[in-house]
Amino acid sequence: MSGVMVEHPLRPASPLPEEPTQASRFGKARSAQSGALLEDYVELISDLLTDAGEARPTDIARRLGVAHATAIKTIGRLKREGLAVAKPYRGVFLTEAGERLAARVRARHRVVVDLLLAVGVPFEAAESDAEGIEHHVSETTLAAFARFLAQG
Amino acid sequence: MSGVMVEHPLRPASPLPEEPTQASRFGKARSAQSGALLEDYVELISDLLTDAGEARPTDIARRLGVAHATAIKTIGRLKREGLAVAKPYRGVFLTEAGERLAARVRARHRVVVDLLLAVGVPFEAAESDAEGIEHHVSETTLAAFARFLAQG
DNA sequence: CCTGAAATGTAGCTTAGGCTACATTCTACA
DNA sequence: TGTAGAATGTAGCCTAAGCTACATTTCAGG
Numbered sequence: 001m002s003g004v005m006v007e008h009p010l011r012p013a014s015p016l017p018e019e020p021t022q023a024s025r026f027g028k029a030r031s032a033q034s035g036a037l038l039e040d041y042v043e044l045i046s047d048l049l050t051d052a053g054e055a056r057p058t059d060i061a062r063r064l065g066v067a068h069a070t071a072i073k074t075i076g077r078l079k080r081e082g083l084a085v086a087k088p089y090r091g092v093f094l095t096e097a098g099e100r101l102a103a104r105v106r107a108r109h110r111v112v113v114d115l116l117l118a119v120g121v122p123f124e125a126a127e128s129d130a131e132g133i134e135h136h137v138s139e140t141t142l143a144a145f146a147r148f149l150a151q152g
Numbered sequence: 153m154s155g156v157m158v159e160h161p162l163r164p165a166s167p168l169p170e171e172p173t174q175a176s177r178f179g180k181a182r183s184a185q186s187g188a189l190l191e192d193y194v195e196l197i198s199d200l201l202t203d204a205g206e207a208r209p210t211d212i213a214r215r216l217g218v219a220h221a222t223a224i225k226t227i228g229r230l231k232r233e234g235l236a237v238a239k240p241y242r243g244v245f246l247t248e249a250g251e252r253l254a255a256r257v258r259a260r261h262r263v264v265v266d267l268l269l270a271v272g273v274p275f276e277a278a279e280s281d282a283e284g285i286e287h288h289v290s291e292t293t294l295a296a297f298a299r300f301l302a303q304g
Numbered sequence: 305c306c307t308g309a310a311a312t313g314t315a316g317c318t319t320a321g322g323c324t325a326c327a328t329t330c331t332a333c334a
Numbered sequence: 335t336g337t338a339g340a341a342t343g344t345a346g347c348c349t350a351a352g353c354t355a356c357a358t359t360t361c362a363g364g
Contacts, residue, residue, distance in 0.1 A: 023214065023215055024217065025280050029283040030351095030352095032284050034320085036185075056341075056342090058340085058341060063174055065175030065176065065178055066323090067323060067324080069322090069323075069343080069345095070321065072342075074321075089343085116296075119271065119297065119300040120304060121296040125293050126293070128177050131181040131288075132287070133288045133289070135284070136281055140274060144271060144272045148272050189350085208311075218353090219353060220312075221314080221315095221352090222351065222353070225352090226351075229350085240313070240359085241313085
């Protein structure tokens with residue numbers, strides 16, 4: 001074989017494998033991120049409803065660290081997606097679908113935090129990192145976490 | 153006591169704690185996501201440079217599962233942020249900062265995958281989920297993972 | 305050496321998520 | 335009972351990341 005031959009940007013065909021696998025992995029990680037925000041909102045609204053009996057845009061905004069206008073806009077999206085209902089000036093409530101999603105998210109959050117703690121992550125970091133990690137934990141991985149925690 | 157009294161959306165003060173902690177947690181998870189894309193690009197470019205001696209927009213786009221125009225736009229951002237250099241029609245290369253980032257990302261990816269495998273996550277799910285999870289793993293958590301893997 | 309096809313680049317559109325500024329609605333209380 | 339001030343809602347702007355459509359450049363083969 002001759003030299004390495006690496007300076008022909010425009011030769012027609014790529015010498016590399018197509019790797020649809022890798023592309024779909026990235027794609028999956030990307031689209032998981034899209035649902036993450038909705039999951040956060042739904043979980044928070046559920047918490048507020050439980051703790052305080054109501055969920056108001058201003059509280060939601062403060063908890064999430066965004067401007068109230070941002071929260072209101074996202075609440076509109078929750079409504080469009082059938083996860084929440086809200087009438088002007090009357091607070092936000094969850095639909096059945098919203099409640100179900102909230103329950104799943106909450107359960108998953110607990111498992112992720114517990115797993116992080118189980119492998120030795122300090123509490124603060126576990127809570128903090130779980131917030132981001134949980135949205136990327138598939139059913140398969142979640143099941144494995146649960147098994148591990150049950151001392152599999 | 154009388155009724156639950158939960159229908160006054162506009163009373164001035166919230167009865168709930170401020171929870172700046174939770175807000176900052178969400179905020180952190182959110183901004184981590186912003187760097188995630190750049191990390192993916194940098195790692196992929198590094199891989200392509202190593203495996204093939206060059207990294208071309210079309211290959212990058214195919215691997216990431218996006219249109220080539222999207223890849224080119226993001227490469228522009230990498231350049232603006234000082235992570236990559238590229239001259240028109242000449243392929244993409246990493247700066248020192250880009251190489252350093254790529255190395256860190258690659259190492260972190262390995263640790264995350266290994267940890268998932270260690271707790272019993274099947275290989276395919278581990279690889280797939282790690283792609284999303286890794287961007288939310290803090291230094292603290294990463295260190296804990298490494299310790300756990302070294303049989304702490 | 306020419307030319308067609310592939311790669312690259314550019315332009316313009318869309319959506320999501322964020323913001324500030326302003327307008328409106330409600331309620332606690334003076 | 336009126337009203338100040340908080341909460342809510344609306345409008346308009348920005349950036350990132352995606353897309354399609356079109357223009358340009360390069361190179362391999364005839």
